[in-house]
Amino acid sequence: MIDVLLIAPVRVYREATLEALRSQPALLLVGSGGTAAEAVSAANRLRPSVLLLDLAVPDSVAAVRSIRSGTPDTRLLAFGVEDTRPTREVIIAAAQAGVAGFIDAGHSLQDMVAAITGVVRGEAPCPPRIAAWLLRHVQGAGTPPGPVRGELPASLTAREREVLFLIAEGLSNQQISERLVIGRATVKSHVHAVLRKLGVTHREAAVRVLRSPGGAEGAGGEAPPRG
Numbered sequence: 001m002i003d004v005l006l007i008a009p010v011r012v013y014r015e016a017t018l019e020a021l022r023s024q025p026a027l028l029l030v031g032s033g034g035t036a037a038e039a040v041s042a043a044n045r046l047r048p049s050v051l052l053l054d055l056a057v058p059d060s061v062a063a064v065r066s067i068r069s070g071t072p073d074t075r076l077l078a079f080g081v082e083d084t085r086p087t088r089e090v091i092i093a094a095a096q097a098g099v100a101g102f103i104d105a106g107h108s109l110q111d112m113v114a115a116i117t118g119v120v121r122g123e124a125p126c127p128p129r130i131a132a133w134l135l136r137h138v139q140g141a142g143t144p145p146g147p148v149r150g151e152l153p154a155s156l157t158a159r160e161r162e163v164l165f166l167i168a169e170g171l172s173n174q175q176i177s178e179r180l181v182i183g184r185a186t187v188k189s190h191v192h193a194v195l196r197k198l199g200v201t202h203r204e205a206a207v208r209v210l211r212s213p214g215g216a217e218g219a220g221g222e223a224p225p226r227g
Contacts, residue, residue, distance in 0.1 A: 001028040002120055005046055007039040007063075008032075008054040008080075017052075020109050026117065036063035036172060043067045043074055050116050053099075054080045061093045061204055062170040068098035075119045079103035079112065081130060091130065092137065093204035101125035152210070153197045160197070163190040168207045 004027050008014040014032055021027050031042045036059040043051055044067075051067065053060055055078050064076055078099045081091055091102065100119050103112055104127040115125035126134070152161065159180075166176045173191065177184045195201060198209050 002026060002050060002116060003028045003030045003046070003048045004116060005030055005039075005042055005048040005051045005074075006032045007034065007036075007042075007051065007057060009034045009057050010054075017112075021112070024109075024113050027113070036060055037174075039063045040066045040070070043071045047071050048074055049120055050075050050077060052077050052079055052112075052116070054078075055090050055094060056080055059172040059203075061090065061097050062172060064094055064097040064099055065170050075100040077101050077103060077115055077119055077125070079107065079115075080105050081127075088133065088137075089200075089202045089205045089208075091134070093202075093207075095134065102127060102130050104130060155197050156194065160190050160194050163187065164194050164206060164210055167191070167194070167203050168210050 004021065006014060006018060006021070006029065008017065011034065014034060018029055018032055022029055030046050030048050033039060033042055034057070036057055039051065039053060039057065039060075040063050042048075051074050053064065053076055055061075057063070060078075064078075067074060067076060076099045078091075078094050079102070081102050081104055094102075101115055101124050103115050103125065107115075118125045152164075156164070162180065163176060166179060171179065173184055173187045176187045180187070191203070194206055195203070198206050200206050200209065
């Protein structure tokens with residue numbers, strides 16, 4: 001049997017998916033959760049063969065990086081994805097972080113089971129339209145997932161720049177709160193300001209701006225001092 005861990009933010013959807021997967025004799029559901037922190041904790045504790053991760057989970061890409069580092073034998077399948085912006089930005093970041101395959105938002109139970117069994121065999125399941133877009137992106141012919149700027153906006157405050165660099169390290173809002181010794185609500189406000197000023201809608205896109213040619217990191221700059 002293939003032991004599976006399911007992480008999805010919407011409880012009713014998570015419970016319905018669990019019930020559906022429990023009917024599959026080849027699968028063993030070992031746990032579930034709704035947050036990135038739960039994904040990382042459960043993966044480290046249970047070490048499942050496959051982790052099903054809904055990319056709608058906040059900080060899902062950071063969770064992928066942590067899980068790939070801590071439990072490299074666990075295959076990660078991202079589900080609920082669509083070939084639309086801004087989801088494309090998250091798909092690119094998830095692929096770069098180490099996701100083994102994707103299941104789109106219109107999947108059936110049979111599609112999910114096939115993807116789970118396939119990824120265990122070493123396959124990389126991916127809906128055709130997502131695969132085609134990823135290929136175009138790699139070849140440089142697709143629409144870039146986020147804006148490429150020559151430099152970071154001067155309107156970013158020192159604290160916002162600090163938050164941006166911590167986002168680039170893969171830290172969640174809670175971790176940034178602890179690192180900077182500020183409230184989580186304050187961190188959330190800074191993150192929203194960073195995204196707005198960079199003209200993006202996702203954290204991963206903000207990181208791409210930071211690392212683009214001419215961005216603070218791309219230009220060889222240093223992170224602002226932490227205080």
